[in-house]
Amino acid sequence: MLTITNLYKTFNPGTINEKIVLNGLELKLEPADFVTIIGGNGAGKSTVLNMIAGVHFPDEGSITLGGVDITKLPEYVRAKYLGRVFQDPMLGTAADMEIEENLALAYRRGKKRGLSWGITKPEKEQYVELLKTLDLGLETRLTSKVGLLSGGQRQALTLLMSTLKNPKLLLLDEHTAALDPKTARKVLELTEQIITKNSLTALMVTHNMKNAIQYGNRLIMMHEGKIIYDVSGEEKKKLQVSDLLEKFENASGGEFANDRMILA
Amino acid sequence: MIIKIATALLLAGVGAVWQGLFWAILAIGVYISFRILDFADMTSEGSFALGGCVSATVIVSWGWNPFLSLLIAVIAGMLSGVVTGLLHTKLKIPAILSGILSMIALYSINLRIMGQANTSLLGEKTVISEIKGLLPAAKDMGIKDSSLQTMVCIGLGLVFALLVIVLLYWFFGTEIGCVLRATGNNEAMVRAQGANTDLMKILGLAIGNGLIGLSGGLVTQSYGYADVTIGVGAIVIGLASIVIGEVVFRKRRSFARKLAAIVCGSVIYRIIIAFVYQLGLNTNDLKLLTAVLVAVALSVPVLKKQKVKVRREV
Numbered sequence: 001m002l003t004i005t006n007l008y009k010t011f012n013p014g015t016i017n018e019k020i021v022l023n024g025l026e027l028k029l030e031p032a033d034f035v036t037i038i039g040g041n042g043a044g045k046s047t048v049l050n051m052i053a054g055v056h057f058p059d060e061g062s063i064t065l066g067g068v069d070i071t072k073l074p075e076y077v078r079a080k081y082l083g084r085v086f087q088d089p090m091l092g093t094a095a096d097m098e099i100e101e102n103l104a105l106a107y108r109r110g111k112k113r114g115l116s117w118g119i120t121k122p123e124k125e126q127y128v129e130l131l132k133t134l135d136l137g138l139e140t141r142l143t144s145k146v147g148l149l150s151g152g153q154r155q156a157l158t159l160l161m162s163t164l165k166n167p168k169l170l171l172l173d174e175h176t177a178a179l180d181p182k183t184a185r186k187v188l189e190l191t192e193q194i195i196t197k198n199s200l201t202a203l204m205v206t207h208n209m210k211n212a213i214q215y216g217n218r219l220i221m222m223h224e225g226k227i228i229y230d231v232s233g234e235e236k237k238k239l240q241v242s243d244l245l246e247k248f249e250n251a252s253g254g255e256f257a258n259d260r261m262i263l264a
Numbered sequence: 265m266i267i268k269i270a271t272a273l274l275l276a277g278v279g280a281v282w283q284g285l286f287w288a289i290l291a292i293g294v295y296i297s298f299r300i301l302d303f304a305d306m307t308s309e310g311s312f313a314l315g316g317c318v319s320a321t322v323i324v325s326w327g328w329n330p331f332l333s334l335l336i337a338v339i340a341g342m343l344s345g346v347v348t349g350l351l352h353t354k355l356k357i358p359a360i361l362s363g364i365l366s367m368i369a370l371y372s373i374n375l376r377i378m379g380q381a382n383t384s385l386l387g388e389k390t391v392i393s394e395i396k397g398l399l400p401a402a403k404d405m406g407i408k409d410s411s412l413q414t415m416v417c418i419g420l421g422l423v424f425a426l427l428v429i430v431l432l433y434w435f436f437g438t439e440i441g442c443v444l445r446a447t448g449n450n451e452a453m454v455r456a457q458g459a460n461t462d463l464m465k466i467l468g469l470a471i472g473n474g475l476i477g478l479s480g481g482l483v484t485q486s487y488g489y490a491d492v493t494i495g496v497g498a499i500v501i502g503l504a505s506i507v508i509g510e511v512v513f514r515k516r517r518s519f520a521r522k523l524a525a526i527v528c529g530s531v532i533y534r535i536i537i538a539f540v541y542q543l544g545l546n547t548n549d550l551k552l553l554t555a556v557l558v559a560v561a562l563s564v565p566v567l568k569k570q571k572v573k574v575r576r577e578v
Contacts, residue, residue, distance in 0.1 A: 053456070079458035086452070094449035097442075105446055108439060109458040115435075118442035161457075 001201045002029040002052070002169055007061035009047060009225075021047045022058065023225035029169075032199045034192075036212040038244065039222035045205045046087075048222075049171045052203070054078050066168045080110025083162030083200075085155065085175040092158030095147035099138060099157065102146055103127045106161035130160060134190065152183035156190055163194050170195065170202040177207060188215060209241045223251050273539060278414060280538040284531030285421025286482040287501065289428055291509075291530045292523055293341075293475035294502030296432075301448040301468040306363030306499060307348040310370025311341040311473040313495035315480025317374040320383040320490035323390070330391045334481045341477020342470040344370060349466030367495075374492045382491040390485035392416050417486055424482065425527045428475060433520045435471075444468050476502075497551050504554050505530035507561035 009022040021044045029035060037045050050056045052063055054075035062071045070078045086092050093102050104119040124142065131139035134156050138149075146154060155175060162170060172191065176184035192215055195202050206212050212219055218232035221244065228251040231239065290312055297305035315337035322328040322336055344366055351362035375381065395416050399405075402412040435441045446454045447464040454461050476498070484490045509529025513521070536557075537550065545553070 074460075076455045076458055076460045079456055082456075084456045091450065091452050092456070094446040094453055096449050097446060101442060101446075105442060105454075105457050105459075111458075113439035113443055113459065115438045115440060118437055118439045 001031045001033065001066060002027070002203075003062075003064040004028070004048070004052075005062050005064075007048075007051060007063070008059045009044075009051065009056065010059060021225050022051070022061075025061070025226060027220070027227065029201055029203070031201055033218055034195055034200075034202045034216035035204070035218045035220055036216045037203060037205045037220045037222060038207070038209060038212045040248070043222040044225040045222050046173055047225075049084075049173050049203060049205060052169070053082055053084055053171055081168040083167035083170040085158050085162050085170075085172050087174040087177050089151040089154040089158070089178055092161065093146045093154050096145060098143045099131070099146055099149075100124055100127055100142040102157065103130075103161060103164065106164045109165050130164070134160060150183075152179050152187060155179060155183075155187050159187065159191060159194060163198060163200065166198055166200065168201065170200050172202060172204040174205050174207060176211075191215075209244050213239045213241070213244070221247060221251070223248070271542075273535075273542075277535055277538070280534035281531055282414060282417035282421050282486065283483075284505075284534035285418065285425050285527065286479060286486055287534065288421070288425050288479075288505065288527040288530035289482065290476050290479035290498060291502040291505035291526045292428055292432070293472040293479065294499055295506050295523070295526055296472035296475070297469055298499075298503065299448075299506065300436075300445055301465060301472070303352075303359050303448070303465065303469065304363070304499075305345075305348060305469060305472060306360060307344055307366040307370070307469070307473055308363075308476050308499045308502060309495040309497070310367040310374070311344040311476045311495070312480040312483075312498040313374050313490075313492055314340050314344060314370050314377075315477030316484030316490040316494055317377045317383070317480075317492065318477070319481035320385055320484055321377050323385065323388050323485075324383055330389050330394055330485060333485075334391065334478055337477040337481030338474045339477075341480070342474035344477075345469035345471070345473030346466055348473070349462075349469040353462035353465055371492060378490065378492070381493075382489055385485060385488045385490070390488070391420060391482070392486055395420060420482075424478070428478075429520055429523045429527070432523060436519055440464075440467075497554065500551075500554055500558055501533070504558045504561070505533050507558060508532050511561060511564075 004025055004027040007022050007025040009020075011017070011019045011021055019042070021042070025044070025048065027048075037048070039045050047056065051058055052065070052070075054070070054073060058071065062069060064070065065078075065081050068081070070081070084092070094105070100119060104123060107123060127142060128139045131142075136153055136156055138153065138157065146157065149157065159175070175191070176187050179187060188211060191204070194200070202216070204216065213236070217236070218230070219236050219239065220227050221229035229247050290308070294305070294308055297303045297308070318340045319330070319333040319337040322333045323330055328336075348362045348366040351357045351365060352359055357365070392413065396412060399412070399416070402409040405412070436445060443454060443459045444464050444467060446457075447459075447461050447468070451461045454464070480495065484494065506526055506529060509525035509527070509532075512532065513525035513528065540553065541547070
């Protein structure tokens with residue numbers, strides 16, 4: 001489904017702030033893979049997602065998605081293949097627009113937009129049904145401004161929007177990091193439910209090792225712009241947080257895991 | 265004293281209404297860039313004058329139909345918006361500076377178009393004279409010619425304002441219109457949903473400045489002369505109309521009503537200006553007054569918030 005070959009990226013090359021974020025990254029995803037990505041700060045987790053989404057462009061290497069080389073496609077063009085949920089709940093939705101207007105925007109992802117009405121009646125009925133599946137009571141608030149929703153509600157809505165038109169790949173960039181633990185759990189459960197129901201291929205960056213083990217069929221650990229640990233299937237199910245910490249320390253040459261990961 | 269104020273109000277009111285209606289289209293144009301796109305677009309200063317200069321020139325030099333001249337004014341305004349949009353999106357020049365560059369360039373362009381700093385439309389055909397020509401003479405209706413002139417202006421102003429509101433209401437309800445609104449709200453989201461935000465910004469600026477050009481053309485024709493400096497302060501005048509409309513007609517949620525509130529805001533602004541003139545304000549102080557008005561109106565929400573905070577802390 002997704003093939004990343006030999007990806008390199010350096011930020012601020014030639015300055016004292018030079019930072020090699022991706023260092024020959026290789027990654028291959030099968031259809032319906034649900035992969036969690038962990039790693040310390042600056043390991044390049046978010047950068048990988050941003051490269052796939054087209055926010056940044058690689059210095060070298062290529063990205064192919066479903067047989068299409070998307071390495072050089074502008075962000076808005078490749079968006080038709082991708083669903084994205086950001087860390088910041090404010091980023092995924094338009095605050096001053098209504099819930100149904102936001103959904104209607106997402107419903108037209110990958111479609112040429114013209115001068116027909118931005119939202120139609122049958123669509124609205126469909127949105128009510130979809131919002132019911134979130135179980136957040138949003139189905140009665142179709143014309144509420146999204147800015148009035150809580151962070152968790154907005155994130156759930158973004159999740160729904162990003163999967164409204166089945167994406168070839170769903171990118172989740174620490175999408176529960178800004179939520180309180182209870183809401184985070186709810187959004188994660190929802191994420192899994194949606195991914196399973198639609199057999200989506202997904203990449204989920206997280207700081208939470210427990211979540212990384214609990215969700216998905218494959219786990220990847222990144223360090224200094226490379227994948228240092230890749231585990232899937234039965235082996236992944238048996239993983240413990242302590243195993244991951246050990247792996248991390250070994251791979252990073254004894255460097256201690258940062259405190260956010262331990263606390264998680 | 266009361267009689268003096270009442271007379272002042274009445275005198276102020278009549279002329280202010282039609283002026284307010286013509287200037288309202290400028291305010292709506294500013295609303296599109298400033299509020300919808302979240303882009304403080306200084307191009308308005310130049311595109312307003314441009315609309316007037318182009319309109320006057322094609323009427324006087326080429327003898328074109330005044331209504332057609334308004335269409336040319338719209339197209340010219342749209343082009344200036346496109347230039348600002350390209351400077352900002354393709355060349356990555358900051359929004360404010362892109363607008364200022366266009367504004368400054370337009371000053372020279374406007375002088376080039378007219379070949380002089382101002383053009384009189386005295387004795388020329390204007391949209392007002394054309395409409396008046398269709399009606400019976402003022403004498404036959406038993407009213408003064410100036411009254412008929414005012415009535416025609418108000419009628420034209422209403423028709424154009426209504427037309428603009430209807431068109432924009434339709435447009436911002438379409439798929440492209442929705443994307444345009446979202447672009448001013450959250451660019452990252454719009455790109456993630458597969459729309460070209462650069463194109464949307466250029467389109468928004470084109471529409472905004474097209475309307476501003478139209479307003480410039482209408483104001484010029486109703487004043488009877490075009491002047492390269494007519495656009496000075498246009499963006500602030502537009503903002504003043506917007507904030508007055510928002511303050512007077514609070515809680516207007518539907519888009520069409522918001523636009524209608526701006527039109528009313530523009531008329532109220534003109535009434536205020538005419539009123540303070542009647543009370544003896546020096547013409548030279550007008551821009552200062554407008555700037556203070558806008559600064560106060562824009563700071564009200566901020567000050568309100570701070571007041572609430574202070575109360576909580578106490």
